[in-house]
Amino acid sequence: TIHEVLLSLDGVEATYNHAIRALSGVSLTVRTGEIVALLGANGAGKTTALKALSGLLPAERGQIAAGSIVYDGEDATRRSPAELVRAGLVQVLEGRHCFRSLTVEDNLIVGGQVRGLDRAALRSELERIYALFPRLRERRRTPAGLTSGGEQQMTAIGRALMARPRLLVLDEPSMGLAPLVVEGIFAALKRLNREEGLSILVAEQNSTVALRHADRASVLETGRTVLDGSAADLRERDDIKAFYLGFG
Numbered sequence: 001t002i003h004e005v006l007l008s009l010d011g012v013e014a015t016y017n018h019a020i021r022a023l024s025g026v027s028l029t030v031r032t033g034e035i036v037a038l039l040g041a042n043g044a045g046k047t048t049a050l051k052a053l054s055g056l057l058p059a060e061r062g063q064i065a066a067g068s069i070v071y072d073g074e075d076a077t078r079r080s081p082a083e084l085v086r087a088g089l090v091q092v093l094e095g096r097h098c099f100r101s102l103t104v105e106d107n108l109i110v111g112g113q114v115r116g117l118d119r120a121a122l123r124s125e126l127e128r129i130y131a132l133f134p135r136l137r138e139r140r141r142t143p144a145g146l147t148s149g150g151e152q153q154m155t156a157i158g159r160a161l162m163a164r165p166r167l168l169v170l171d172e173p174s175m176g177l178a179p180l181v182v183e184g185i186f187a188a189l190k191r192l193n194r195e196e197g198l199s200i201l202v203a204e205q206n207s208t209v210a211l212r213h214a215d216r217a218s219v220l221e222t223g224r225t226v227l228d229g230s231a232a233d234l235r236e237r238d239d240i241k242a243f244y245l246g247f248g
């Protein structure tokens with residue numbers, strides 16, 4: 001079934017150090033084959049929400065205090081990040097974390113290791129990434145730390161794709177990148193979605209770009225979901241942008 005619910009968050013609350021309330025009611029749904037944007041101003045809780053659903057909060061002394069997270073029909077509130085990755089939920093962290101001293105290609109190979117691929121399979125997976133991001137093929141022998149911000153973001157996305165996700169989660173892929181580079185990255189995401197049916201959840205402060213590529217969007221304000229709708233509807237609502245997203 002094409003529209004089955006792949007991920008749902010319902011009334012999720014989260015705290016750091018049992019004290020700081022970072023999320024006070026986040027609800028969102030990603031159906032199979034959808035691109036969903038999680039929007040909100042700086043500090044609204046986007047990163048915390050993504051970490052909560054990827055099992056990454058405990059590593060930061062954060063915890064889910066209430067609500068439910070269901071991924072692929074199973075409770076995900078207590079599953080480890082590694083377990084979720086094996087189940088196909090793979091997150092590209094904010095700030096395009098690459099292993100800076102490893103080459104671009106070795107960064108990609110690290111991403112494939114969760115699947116225990118043999119040499120031939122690894123090669124064909126690498127070819128798949130290079131077909132999507134031709135620039136990475138040119139840069140494959142270069143230490144990731146010496147490549148541009150856009151190339152590092154592509155490397156981080158490519159590494160996540162090497163794990164063959166069913167749901168790719170991205171935290172502000174546009175951050176610090178030039179508009180043309182951002183367009184290229186979103187175009188690649190759209191292509192993966194169209195051609196392979198990859199489901200995508202992307203947190204963005206850049207609502208204009210995100211709404212142009214997403215099917216639906218959820219808006220967070222101070223840790224709470226305040227709006228949810230089709231991207232087409234939200235695109236038309238200038239008042240929403242001005243009020244919740246901090247620019248008009």
Ligand code: ATP
Nearest residue numbers: 016020022040041042043044045046047048049060
């Ligand atoms: P950003 O654009 O910075 O990613 P965001 O919308 O993702 O913003 P979060 O980073 O999730 O927002 O932050 C939500 C709230 O949680 C903020 O008040 C922030 O100060 C707090 N917070 C985030 N990370 C931690 C942490 N590790 N420890 C304590 N508080 C945190």
